[in-house]
Amino acid sequence: xxxxxxxxxxxxxxxxxxxxxxxxxxxxxxxxxxxxxxxxxxxxxxxxxxxxxxxxxxxxxxxxxxxxxxxxxxxxxxxxxxxxxxxxxxxxxxxxxxxxxxxxxxxxxxxxxxxxxxxxxxxxxxxxxxxxxxxxxxxxxxxxxxxxxxxxxxxxxxxxx
Amino acid sequence: xxxxxxxxxxxxxxxxxxxxxxxxxxxxxxxxxxxxxxxxxxxxxxxxxxxxxxxxxxxxxxxxxxxxxxxxxxxxxxxxxxxxxxxxxxxxxxxxxxxxxxxxxxxxxxxxxxxxxxxxxxxxxxxxxxxxxxxxxxxxxxxxxxxxxxxxxxxxxxxxxxxxxxxxxxxxxxxxxxxxxxxxxxxxxxxxxxxxxxxxxxxxxxxxxxxxxxxxxxxxxxxxxxxxxxxxxxxxxxxxxxxxxxxxxxxxxxxxxxxxxxxxxxxxxxxxxxxxxxxxxxxxxxxxxxxxx
Numbered sequence: 001x002x003x004x005x006x007x008x009x010x011x012x013x014x015x016x017x018x019x020x021x022x023x024x025x026x027x028x029x030x031x032x033x034x035x036x037x038x039x040x041x042x043x044x045x046x047x048x049x050x051x052x053x054x055x056x057x058x059x060x061x062x063x064x065x066x067x068x069x070x071x072x073x074x075x076x077x078x079x080x081x082x083x084x085x086x087x088x089x090x091x092x093x094x095x096x097x098x099x100x101x102x103x104x105x106x107x108x109x110x111x112x113x114x115x116x117x118x119x120x121x122x123x124x125x126x127x128x129x130x131x132x133x134x135x136x137x138x139x140x141x142x143x144x145x146x147x148x149x150x151x152x153x154x155x156x157x158x159x160x161x
Numbered sequence: 162x163x164x165x166x167x168x169x170x171x172x173x174x175x176x177x178x179x180x181x182x183x184x185x186x187x188x189x190x191x192x193x194x195x196x197x198x199x200x201x202x203x204x205x206x207x208x209x210x211x212x213x214x215x216x217x218x219x220x221x222x223x224x225x226x227x228x229x230x231x232x233x234x235x236x237x238x239x240x241x242x243x244x245x246x247x248x249x250x251x252x253x254x255x256x257x258x259x260x261x262x263x264x265x266x267x268x269x270x271x272x273x274x275x276x277x278x279x280x281x282x283x284x285x286x287x288x289x290x291x292x293x294x295x296x297x298x299x300x301x302x303x304x305x306x307x308x309x310x311x312x313x314x315x316x317x318x319x320x321x322x323x324x325x326x327x328x329x330x331x332x333x334x335x336x337x338x339x340x341x342x343x344x345x346x347x348x349x350x351x352x353x354x355x356x357x358x359x360x361x362x363x364x365x366x367x368x369x370x371x372x373x374x375x376x377x378x379x380x381x382x383x384x385x386x387x388x389x390x391x392x393x394x395x396x397x398x399x400x401x402x403x404x405x406x407x408x409x410x411x412x413x414x415x416x417x418x419x420x421x422x423x424x425x426x427x428x429x430x431x432x433x434x435x436x437x438x439x440x441x442x443x444x445x446x447x448x449x450x451x452x453x454x
Contacts, residue, residue, distance in 0.1 A: 078198075
């Protein structure tokens with residue numbers, strides 16, 4: 001994970017559950033609105049993450065000079081998704097695509113919120129995270145996608161070692 | 162709610178509004194899909210019971226034990242004769258799941274607020290972020306109702322006998338066309354797609370009106386009795402993916418239509434679709450032309 005995500009993780013993981021709820025709600029409140037240019041696509045049902053109970057839409061962007069901008073739309077009645085996706089949008093805005101590919105798959109454990117969410121929600125978020133990484137890799141093009149898979153594989157090797 | 166078989170278990174937002182101050186006799190309980198939603202604001206005097214962290218065992222894949230249930234009730238200031246009113250997000254899926262759990266442990270007076278959180282909010286009713294605290298009790302659970310839960314062996318035996326089953330998932334899940342989106346581990350939650358042989362497919366949402374309230378008895382009878390041919394006297398099992406949407410249908414069949422013996426299979430597809438050696442059926446049932454609904 002990058003420095004910004006590490007900073008957020010350190011803060012979240014070091015506080016008791018009540019405060020985690022407050023911090024996550026703060027992230028949920030700061031969730032940015034979907035830019036105007038994506039609203040028609042959203043209304044047409046594009047970008048929908050179907051695995052998610054809440055209506056989550058992703059519109060990952062990679063600029064020509066390889067900077068990631070993740071745009072998303074998540075309803076206000078799904079504050080947990082808003083908080084978690086919002087954290088990633090914040091931490092990886094402007095990052096190179098390969099960095100997104102290295103977001104740890106056990107992110108919720110590293111954030112220290114796995115106990116707060118419980119096992120079923122962790123599974124659900126794993127799908128959201130995988131979709132996000134894939135969307136960014138796709139937006140970045142084939143070269144970057146290959147690099148992404150490589151770093152993901154390296155990450156897994158590290159975990160199993 | 163006069164038309165339903167057991168109208169007393171369903172209360173209106175008006176009823177809750179008038180009774181939520183009576184904390185000595187009434188405990189309002191919010192149960193949501195989203196674990197943070199309660200903290201963003203909830204009904205005055207309402208407590209929070211989360212399906213994952215309060216109602217399910219953290220180690221074993223199971224509902225909480227009787228001891229854990231008694232501790233939960235004691236912590237929430239509940240007595241065995243307290244009237245419990247459940248409500249939540251997602252058209253009351255988790256409220257119905259919590260209701261089912263409390264019934265299984267034998268709590269007598271459980272009710273559901275019709276329309277759930279969405280209706281309360283749509284009506285512009287008051288909400289608060291203040292978390293209430295009640296003197297803890299020494300709750301002792303009475304005789305439970307394990308018969309409202311189906312375990313996998315019950316389902317297998319029931320299937321072999323040709324018993325009635327309702328699969329309340331979407332038609333795509335029922336048919337077995339689960340989209341295996343690339344890079345999506347969530348779709349691997351079950352190793353096989355399809356449904357339990359003999360089950361009818363009635364998506365849970367067909368029991369709900371657009372405002373999240375339950376449909377009237379006539380409309381429900383038209384769907385479950387006339388169209389699907391289910392009978393109130395038959396043993397019936399409801400299931401979905403993880404047991405929450407099927408709690409909603411279990412509630413409908415048991416309390417709104419007065420079925421005598423409905424069991425919720427909470428292991429649902431995440432269990433059945435991973436079991437070795439159990440039959441799985443794919444595709445449309447032969448006689449059902451209503452799946453597009």
